[in-house]
Amino acid sequence: MKVDIKNLPESEIEILVELDPKEWGEFINEAIRELSREAKVDGFRAGHVPREILEQRIGQGKILEKAGDLAVKKTYVSLIAEKKIEAIGRPQIQILKIAKDNPFEFKAKVAVMPQVELGDWRSTVRATSKEKQTEIKVEEKEIADALAWLQKSRTKFVTVARPAQKGDRVEVNFTAKKDGQVIENGASQNHPLVLGEGHFVPGFEDNLVGLKENEEKKFNLVFPSDFKSKDLAGQPIEFEVKMVLVQAGQMPELNDEFVKSLGNFEDKAALEKNIREGITEEKKVKAKDAWRAKVLDSLVKEIKAKAPAILIEAELEKMLHELADSVGQMGLKLEAYLKNISKTQENLKQEWRAKASQRVLASLALWAIAQQEKIEVSAPEIEADINHMATHYPDWETIRQQIDMEQLKVYTEGRLQNEKVFELFESL
Numbered sequence: 001m002k003v004d005i006k007n008l009p010e011s012e013i014e015i016l017v018e019l020d021p022k023e024w025g026e027f028i029n030e031a032i033r034e035l036s037r038e039a040k041v042d043g044f045r046a047g048h049v050p051r052e053i054l055e056q057r058i059g060q061g062k063i064l065e066k067a068g069d070l071a072v073k074k075t076y077v078s079l080i081a082e083k084k085i086e087a088i089g090r091p092q093i094q095i096l097k098i099a100k101d102n103p104f105e106f107k108a109k110v111a112v113m114p115q116v117e118l119g120d121w122r123s124t125v126r127a128t129s130k131e132k133q134t135e136i137k138v139e140e141k142e143i144a145d146a147l148a149w150l151q152k153s154r155t156k157f158v159t160v161a162r163p164a165q166k167g168d169r170v171e172v173n174f175t176a177k178k179d180g181q182v183i184e185n186g187a188s189q190n191h192p193l194v195l196g197e198g199h200f201v202p203g204f205e206d207n208l209v210g211l212k213e214n215e216e217k218k219f220n221l222v223f224p225s226d227f228k229s230k231d232l233a234g235q236p237i238e239f240e241v242k243m244v245l246v247q248a249g250q251m252p253e254l255n256d257e258f259v260k261s262l263g264n265f266e267d268k269a270a271l272e273k274n275i276r277e278g279i280t281e282e283k284k285v286k287a288k289d290a291w292r293a294k295v296l297d298s299l300v301k302e303i304k305a306k307a308p309a310i311l312i313e314a315e316l317e318k319m320l321h322e323l324a325d326s327v328g329q330m331g332l333k334l335e336a337y338l339k340n341i342s343k344t345q346e347n348l349k350q351e352w353r354a355k356a357s358q359r360v361l362a363s364l365a366l367w368a369i370a371q372q373e374k375i376e377v378s379a380p381e382i383e384a385d386i387n388h389m390a391t392h393y394p395d396w397e398t399i400r401q402q403i404d405m406e407q408l409k410v411y412t413e414g415r416l417q418n419e420k421v422f423e424l425f426e427s428l
Contacts, residue, residue: 003079011114011308013085016107017075018097024071024104031067060100068098072106086113089310111311116368117304124298125425128291136283138276146275150262151254157247163210164246166196170208171245177238184229186237190244204239211243228340292422296362303368307360315356316349323348366418373424377416385412 002018019027036054055063072093080087091110098104157169164170170193176186195205203221211217218240227233252258256267265271324334338344386408390396
């Protein structure tokens with residue numbers, strides 16, 4: 001086998017491979033064995049179809065195509081491992097010569113991890129060390145606010161026969177019209193809301209104050225100029241509303257009975273201690289994340305590297321998935337969200353490209369430091385982490401069958417390796 005590797009611009013390489021007739025012939029034989037197992041020929045068992053008959057049945061071209069596929073896959077994978085090439089993504093393959101009893105030749109073009117000049121990264125990390133030592137404080141107001149939230153979250157609403165007030169939970173039937181036509185999503189029955197929380201168009205909840213059950217009202221509102229739907233922004237809208245239900249909130253008293261209902265707490269002091277510990281831990285995590293982000297920003301400014309286009313595109317796709325998850329938690333689909341803000345995925349990618357490049361450079365910095373410091377993640381560590389994750393999913397076996405486990409292992413290895421690099425940073 002002859003191999004020639006050339007460096008190309010933009011962190012890419014070209015691998016030219018030539019297999020001699022003997023090596024190529026072995027792949028042809030393997031292709032015939034596989035095709036024989038798949039072929040159905042009367043009078044012969046699967047895998048026992050004679051070569052001559054198989055060639056007549058499926059043709060020499062089919063055999064060479066199968067052999068070429070096998071040769072490219074196995075040779076490319078072994079070369080990447082043997083030459084320790086840090087390939088990124090799938091290669092572009094071009095078969096140059098393919099014929100029986102002749103050499104087989106193909107060319108592979110693939111992106112690789114770029115050269116990263118780290119500079120004095122230890123000094124850069126140490127320069128941010130003061131921030132990670134920031135004292136964590138929990139104010140009494142934070143505990144009081146948490147207690148008030150717990151009380152409010154357990155408020156019970158009871159139907160009342162009086163005009164609606166701020167703080168009441170109500171249900172209304174409404175229609176919203178522009179120029180006499182009902183706008184998109186402009187009608188609802190038994191629509192619930194708590195007056196005063198401001199989850200609706202500004203002014204809508206104020207117009208409900210004072211209405212009793214079964215009372216109706218018409219009023220006009222001008223939608224905000226920055227409203228998500230451009231067709232409605234700044235436009236006058238006519239509302240017709242009927243009050244269906246008025247409920248007053250009954251907030252529980254902050255006494256021992258209430259505290260014990262929240263869990264295994266003996267008294268208010270025990271609950272406050274638990275809240276303080278929770279807030280402290282949350283602040284520690286936020287401070288740690290903020291420090292890590294600052295370290296990465298500093299490293300990106302110091303290193304010399306060019307982010308490969310394939311990694312930037314992958315990061316942009318990841319950012320789109322993050323956005324889809326975020327809007328999904330609000331009950332929206334990404335397509336609907338994009339329509340509301342009058343943008344396309346390509347618009348967002350263009351806006352995010354610089355940020356994606358920075359994120360890629362940060363990942364490259366962590367990777368390069370891991371290589372320099374010989375920081376590795378063992379197979380047992382990867383397996384243990386995946387097994388721990390699986391404990392959070394009761395239907396893990398079903399999920400396992402639906403995902404690419406090898407890809408999950410690669411992702412887990414990268415995440416654990418990054419965590420080890422950050423642990424090194426914190427020890428400096």
